[in-house]
Amino acid sequence: MIYLDNAATSFPKPEAVYRMLDHYLREVGANPGRSGHRRAVEAERLIGEARRALASLLGVSDPDRIIFGHNATDGLNIALKGFLRPGDHVVTSDLEHNSITRPLTGLEKKGWITVSRIASRAGFIEPAEVRSALGPQTRLVAVTHGSNVFGTIQPIGEIAEVAHAGGARILVDAAQTAGVAPLDIEAMGLDMVAFTGHKSLLGPMGTGGLALLPGVDPEPWREGGTGTDSSNPLHPRNYPAKLEGGTPNAAGIAALAEGARYVARRTPEAVRRHEVSLAALLRELVAGDERFTLHGGGDPSRELGIVSFTVRGYSPNEFAAALDEAYDIAVRPGLHCAPGAHRSLGTWPDGTVRVSTGPFTTEEEIRDAVRAMREIAAAAA
Numbered sequence: 001m002i003y004l005d006n007a008a009t010s011f012p013k014p015e016a017v018y019r020m021l022d023h024y025l026r027e028v029g030a031n032p033g034r035s036g037h038r039r040a041v042e043a044e045r046l047i048g049e050a051r052r053a054l055a056s057l058l059g060v061s062d063p064d065r066i067i068f069g070h071n072a073t074d075g076l077n078i079a080l081k082g083f084l085r086p087g088d089h090v091v092t093s094d095l096e097h098n099s100i101t102r103p104l105t106g107l108e109k110k111g112w113i114t115v116s117r118i119a120s121r122a123g124f125i126e127p128a129e130v131r132s133a134l135g136p137q138t139r140l141v142a143v144t145h146g147s148n149v150f151g152t153i154q155p156i157g158e159i160a161e162v163a164h165a166g167g168a169r170i171l172v173d174a175a176q177t178a179g180v181a182p183l184d185i186e187a188m189g190l191d192m193v194a195f196t197g198h199k200s201l202l203g204p205m206g207t208g209g210l211a212l213l214p215g216v217d218p219e220p221w222r223e224g225g226t227g228t229d230s231s232n233p234l235h236p237r238n239y240p241a242k243l244e245g246g247t248p249n250a251a252g253i254a255a256l257a258e259g260a261r262y263v264a265r266r267t268p269e270a271v272r273r274h275e276v277s278l279a280a281l282l283r284e285l286v287a288g289d290e291r292f293t294l295h296g297g298g299d300p301s302r303e304l305g306i307v308s309f310t311v312r313g314y315s316p317n318e319f320a321a322a323l324d325e326a327y328d329i330a331v332r333p334g335l336h337c338a339p340g341a342h343r344s345l346g347t348w349p350d351g352t353v354r355v356s357t358g359p360f361t362t363e364e365e366i367r368d369a370v371r372a373m374r375e376i377a378a379a380a381a
Ligand SMILES: Cc1ncc(COP(=O)(O)O)c(C=O)c1O
Pocket: 007, 008, 071, 072, 073, 074, 097, 099, 144, 146, 147, 148, 173, 175, 176, 196, 197, 208, 337
């Protein structure tokens, strides 16, 4: 099997992630913060360590400002629904994943907020375009850090400066970049950053959340049990409990810490360079073959290990199915939950075939995959 769908979720995970999941489920097992027995204390300790590992990797000095939730979608919803108030204006882009687009469109349709969607150019959001979309009511700029379709890394520090100069905060969707691109949240002044655990942080699915700068204070969107202050009919105001109602995915979070430690040891930039070099190899091997059209890409210093392409004679779905069925090669076809990016690319409505490399992808796998791609392309009617 050749797994080239790491932008959907990374696979395989580092061994330590599997070991921690097994250890937690068999030997810890308890609900963190809910009881005083030794296993509950150990569960709480592991979650505290996970917060510290994530805070250190992402450049956050107070680990309590790392909020754990289900995934990036959850982190984005906590931010958007907890931060925005009626009458706010939001600036976003056409590159966004549905996890930003849908909550914003939902709030817009209810008449609570207004939204400006700026057009990207060749996969990049221009800070100047953000500046011209700001208005007196703009309270938030909500944009992706890494496009899951083009693989382009956005100039997020500059966009943050522009947002702040206009009196707005920035919410960054780091689903594709946390663990694999330069992300120093405090140094870059990123007010709210949603991350997912199961992609480049190499943890299990059902983990992720939101990192917050001091002074950024969304209202809780999900209220409930926290194991503390139980007689209070209102949700606690202290971090991280304020934004973490309900039993967490404790085994997943403990295992996520192992993924984050693996990435920290190897360094996100080294992982990115590995992934981008293999994506570049794939581009190089199909360049000049006119049956393949490569979309986006071209500047490895500002990219992730993602290659989007279309193939003459095949829909993306047909081509990906052929790779799977005949060669056991996993890639992702379609719109990748980011329809605006495909409109911008000109690949709407069928989308593209997306190959995404990971920290364990090898050169041999890329060469084998390209051989399979050529054989399938040659069989087109
Ligand atoms: C850019 C981007 N944002 C958000 C998400 C949502 O991530 P999750 O499904 O982990 O919530 C994804 C997942 O593919 C993504 O690529």
